[in-house]
Amino acid sequence: MHRVEETLLAGDATDVAPDLLGMYLALGDRLVQIVEVEAYTMDDPASHSFRGRTPRNSVMFGPPGVLYVYLVYGIHHCVNLVTGPEGDGQAVLIRGGIVAGLARTAADGPGKLARALGVDLSWNGRSAAVFRAGRAPAMGVIATPRIGISRAVDWPRRWVATGL
């Protein structure tokens, strides 16, 4: 298992997102294998960066490899990984994963994943550590329709890993 270079995260979110599947994210003392992701870019009406830079989404316009954490519905936190060239407003939402030592259902949604990892708003802007282990032979990748949003729902920007 070795750390992923930051240059790898500087690619477009739509390219980086599926590549992140099967990789590991080290947050604090927890390790999570990424199973479900979704890419968000400035041209996406469902993206926080769509209407330009605001105090909340400013991290999305910073350098790649940084965490963008926000609160949705006043209750749940969502964890994103900033990607793309600095200033491009791109990020990959980590929608689901497998947390070492926890049940597989503990992080099977964006909000649940943040909770399982103990991530809250104070993590916004911190740089993330992404690791890659040997490729899982049985892993497959499928693209699926987006859910939980109301705009541009059909855009093929959500990916799920199978066989993990």
Place this chain on the structure above:
DNA sequence: CAACAGATTCTCT
């Protein structure tokens, strides 16, 4: 300053 929609999840039905 007030109103409102929202990258969700859980609890019923």
Place this chain on the structure above:
DNA sequence: GAGAATCTGTTGT
């Protein structure tokens, strides 16, 4: 399948 919990950024008065 529908509704509540709960708060922030954005937009309109």
